[in-house]
Amino acid sequence: MSLLELKNVYKIYGELHALDNVNMKVEKGEWVSIMGPSGSGKSTMMNIIGCMDKPSKGEVLLDGVDISKENAKNLTTVRRDKIGLIFQQFHLVNYLTAVENVMLAQYYHSLPDEKEAMEALERVGLADRAKHLPSQLSGGEQQRVCVARALINYPEIILADEPTGNLDEANEEIVVDLFHKLHNEGTTLIVVTHDPEVAEVAQRTVVLRNGRVVKEVQNQNFTGKIHFDEEGTHVTKKDLKSEEEIQAEEHAHENQ
Amino acid sequence: MKKRQMYFRMITASLMRRRSRMLVALLSIAIGATVLSGLVTIYYDVPRQMGAQFRNYGANMIFTAADEKITLEDVQQGAALIKADQLVGVTPYRYENVRIHESPVIAAATDMTSVQSTSPYWHIEGQYPSSDGQILVGAALAESFNLKSGELLEVSYTPAEMASGDDTIQDNILEFEITGILDTGGSEEDYLYISLSDMEALTGEAGDIDIAELSVSASSDELSGYADTISNTVSSVNARLVKRVTASETTVLTKLQALVLLVTVVVLALTMICVATTMTAVVTERRKEIGLRKAIGASDTSIIKEFLGESMMLGGLGGVLGSVLGFIFAQQVSIHVFSSSISFMPALVPITILVSVLVTGLSSLMPIRSATEVDPALVLKGE
Numbered sequence: 177m178s179l180l181e182l183k184n185v186y187k188i189y190g191e192l193h194a195l196d197n198v199n200m201k202v203e204k205g206e207w208v209s210i211m212g213p214s215g216s217g218k219s220t221m222m223n224i225i226g227c228m229d230k231p232s233k234g235e236v237l238l239d240g241v242d243i244s245k246e247n248a249k250n251l252t253t254v255r256r257d258k259i260g261l262i263f264q265q266f267h268l269v270n271y272l273t274a275v276e277n278v279m280l281a282q283y284y285h286s287l288p289d290e291k292e293a294m295e296a297l298e299r300v301g302l303a304d305r306a307k308h309l310p311s312q313l314s315g316g317e318q319q320r321v322c323v324a325r326a327l328i329n330y331p332e333i334i335l336a337d338e339p340t341g342n343l344d345e346a347n348e349e350i351v352v353d354l355f356h357k358l359h360n361e362g363t364t365l366i367v368v369t370h371d372p373e374v375a376e377v378a379q380r381t382v383v384l385r386n387g388r389v390v391k392e393v394q395n396q397n398f399t400g401k402i403h404f405d406e407e408g409t410h411v412t413k414k415d416l417k418s419e420e421e422i423q424a425e426e427h428a429h430e431n432q
Numbered sequence: 433m434k435k436r437q438m439y440f441r442m443i444t445a446s447l448m449r450r451r452s453r454m455l456v457a458l459l460s461i462a463i464g465a466t467v468l469s470g471l472v473t474i475y476y477d478v479p480r481q482m483g484a485q486f487r488n489y490g491a492n493m494i495f496t497a498a499d500e501k502i503t504l505e506d507v508q509q510g511a512a513l514i515k516a517d518q519l520v521g522v523t524p525y526r527y528e529n530v531r532i533h534e535s536p537v538i539a540a541a542t543d544m545t546s547v548q549s550t551s552p553y554w555h556i557e558g559q560y561p562s563s564d565g566q567i568l569v570g571a572a573l574a575e576s577f578n579l580k581s582g583e584l585l586e587v588s589y590t591p592a593e594m595a596s597g598d599d600t601i602q603d604n605i606l607e608f609e610i611t612g613i614l615d616t617g618g619s620e621e622d623y624l625y626i627s628l629s630d631m632e633a634l635t636g637e638a639g640d641i642d643i644a645e646l647s648v649s650a651s652s653d654e655l656s657g658y659a660d661t662i663s664n665t666v667s668s669v670n671a672r673l674v675k676r677v678t679a680s681e682t683t684v685l686t687k688l689q690a691l692v693l694l695v696t697v698v699v700l701a702l703t704m705i706c707v708a709t710t711m712t713a714v715v716t717e718r719r720k721e722i723g724l725r726k727a728i729g730a731s732d733t734s735i736i737k738e739f740l741g742e743s744m745m746l747g748g749l750g751g752v753l754g755s756v757l758g759f760i761f762a763q764q765v766s767i768h769v770f771s772s773s774i775s776f777m778p779a780l781v782p783i784t785i786l787v788s789v790l791v792t793g794l795s796s797l798m799p800i801r802s803a804t805e806v807d808p809a810l811v812l813k814g815e
Contacts, residue, residue: 219809228727228809249731256729267724271449272442279438284729288438309449325728 177240179204179332179364180225185234185244187220187387194220195231196387202333207355207365209375212384221384222337222368227255239332256285260326264338266318268310274321275306278328285329296324300354316347323354327363334358336367340374352377443742447749453714458750460710461792464703465754469784470761471696473777477762478692479685481770483649486684487520491550491645492677493655498663498670501640504628510662510669511646518654520647521549526631527642530624531588531603533577539587539624541631544568550647554620557581558612561627567608568625571615583610587624589634606634652682700791708795711743715799722803723811732804739800740793747792751785758784 180202187195195217202208212218223229224236227243228251236244243254255261260281268277278293297306300320310318319339326334336355340348352374355365359379367378375381379398383391447454486492495507504524511522526541544560558581561568567587569579579585588603608630614620632638648655655673662671715722718739725735759776766774 223809226727226809228807252726252729252731255727261727267720267727269721269724271445273445276441276445280442280725281728283435283438283442284725284731284734287435 178202178237179206179239180366181235181237182221182225183235183237185221185224185231185236187217187224187229188232193387195224198234198384198387198389200382200389202364202366204332205359205362205364206380207359207378208367209378209381210366210368210384211370211372211375211381213370215386216384217387218368218370218384219337220387222335222366225333225366226259226261226335227251257329258332260329260331260334262319262322262326262334262336262339264341266310266315266322266342268318268321268325270310273307273309274302274313274317274324277310277321278325281325281328293324293328296328297321299327299357300324301350314347316343316350319343319347319351320354323351323358327358331363333364333366336365338369338371339367340369340371348374439738439741442738443745446742447745453717454746457707457710457714457746458753460706461747461750461788462753462757464699464707464791465751465784465788466757466761467699468696468703468787469754469758469780470765471692471699472784473758473762473774473780474765475689475692475696476777476780477766477774478688479651480649480775481766481772482685482688483651483681484772485770486677486681487647487649488552489677490553490674491521491523491647492674492681493646493648493659494672494674495641495644495646495662496670496672497640497642498668501642502644502668503640506666506668507641507644510644510666510671513662513665514646514648514650514658518648518650520649521546522644522646523547523550524628524641524644526628526639527623528589528631528635528639530634531590532573532585532624535577537573537624538622539626539631539634541626541628544625544627547625550645551616551620553616555615556612557615558610561611561625564627564630564633565606565608566611566626567630568612568614569610570621570623570625571613572621573624574610574613579610579613581610581612584608585610587626587634591636604634604636606630651685652678700787704791704795707792708798711792711796712799715739715796715803719803719806720811723806723808726804726806727808735804736797736800739803740796743796743800744789744793747789748785750792751788752781754788755781755784 178201182198182200185195185198186193198217198221210218210221220229224231230246230251231244234244235242238254238258243251246254269280272280274297275290275293278296279288279290282288282293294303294306297303300323302317302320302324305313305317310321313321319342326336340351343351355367356377359365365378367374369375376395379395381393381395382389383393495502495510507522507524511519523542523546528539528541529536530539531537544562547554548560556568567585569585573579585608586605587608588605590603608626614625626634648658650658655678659671659673662669722735758780759774763774766772
């Protein structure tokens with residue numbers, strides 16, 4: 177049984193099909209990227225998997241349980257117990273220190289444990305910044321606090337929405353390395369991104385366009401690391417295209 | 433760490449580390465609590481303050497003889513039943529018929545010191561007698577007999593035996609120095625005033641007291657209670673209230689207290705609106721934080737608990753500040769309006785804090801409840 181399975185999932189807003197008959201499976205311990213241009217349905221899918229929204233039709237099975245029919249209260253429980261969220265904008269509580277932000281997730285889940293929260297920060301290399309407020313941390317450091325917060329309750333899935341969208345290359349690499357570590361420890365990762373460089377480091381990439389899954393790419397040479405050329409620039413494998421390339425293709429197609 | 437510890441850690445962090453934001457809310461609550469606490473202090477102190485003002489209008493209780501006459505000891509025994517801090521003054525009066533310039537007039541013997549407490553409205557041209565042999569003359573008498581301060585006045589008294597036809601007895605005559613002319617605009621102007629010992633010397637006997645005037649700083653109910661107790665305890669004394677003073681005092685006090693109460697209620701309502709507006713702004717600007725908390729698993733109940741806890745702690749702090757500033761406010765009002773300081777009411781401190789906490793809590797409840805309805809997905813996307 178897959179850890180997560182989307183069966184004929186639709187999300188319809190009036191005439192717009194944000195998700196249009198999406199089928200997808202994620203196995204336990206797998207690292208999957210969901211990629212696509214803006215408006216392709218990535219965020220809608222992320223919200224549904226993250227229990228922050230419900231599909232209009234279809235089933236979403238998490239650990240064999242259909243969560244698509246659950247009410248808001250139960251979805252909060254599922255989200256708290258099974259999912260660790262990482263956001264593009266970091267979203268830390270600005271008046272709590274790094275360690276308190278991590279403890280906040282423990283507080284809602286079970287019992288806050290400062291020692292354990294410190295260990296989580298240590299894992300993301302931020303033990304020495306534990307007592308700093310978010311405003312005293314760089315963007316990369318804030319995102320690492322988010323990672324620590326996401327993993328503190330040992331969730332079944334870590335769901336990251338554009339986790340490197342606001343980071344420079346150095347911090348992007350640090351965060352991807354953290355994902356690699358988590359993956360090696362058996363954590364299931366779903367990373368929503370429009371960046372092919374980040375998408376391609378996953379084991380598998382699901383490409384969305386206009387609310388439909390148009391391609392699934394299995395990374396045969398999976399290393400979990402970003403590929404660099406000799407000059408230190410990211411290298412994208414040719415089976416994944418950037419948002420700009422996809423848009424250019426669509427443009428050309430419309431002109432024909 | 434226990435959940436409760438983390439709860440207080442979060443609330444404290446929010447208050448301490450968002451100081452500039454919280455100060456605005458705290459200021460709003462503290463101002464409300466200050467005005468409220470100040471007005472309530474004034475409301476409860478008005479009777480005392482006004483009572484002191486009303487005492488300028490003279491005695492509000494009178495002792496008369498239940499049967500024939502009362503002694504000075506009876507008066508003192510009756511006055512002792514009144515709390516010392518409420519008793520402004522006791523003035524005994526003994527009236528006798530005397531003659532000046534061969535004309536009959538009434539002389540009142542009294543205590544020249546205590547009369548200044550029970551009849552502070554007396555206006556004296558000159559000064560009160562300060563020793564034996566001195567006399568105060570009513571303005572009407574002074575005019576009739578053309579008497580002036582500083583002059584000597586012969587006062588004669590015909591003993592009862594002589595008055596009944598015994599020729600062997602002669603008039604008692606004493607000479608007094610006029611120290612002042614009494615001007616009240618009332619019947620007091622028709623009397624002569626001498627000390628009790630001079631009256632004893634003039635009449636040759638230590639007579640009893642006809643009437644005693646008391647000035648008591650107490651409410652109408654308390655006064656009635658005292659009158660009953662005194663009449664029942666000291667059998668020779670009939671204690672009565674001076675209705676025209678006590679009744680008008682009660683009427684003015686009731687109206688004044690009603691006015692202060694009305695203002696207090698209006699201020700309370702305005703405070704609630706002001707605090708509610710501030711808390712709405714405080715909660716609304718934290719929608720993103722609420723969305724985040726929901727996204728990482730907070731239930732609506734825990735969000736309400738956290739924000740309400742924060743508001744109530746803010747209310748408590750505002751209440752403490754308001755208690756202190758409210759007393760200062762009431763003190764200033766009292767000094768400028770009543771020209772006397774106000775007494776601190778310790779019981780008002782917990783009440784102010786409690787009201788402040790409740791008002792802030794209630795005012796925050798609505799915006800917090802509506803804030804929990806935010807969709808975390810939308811808020812976190814910045815919509």
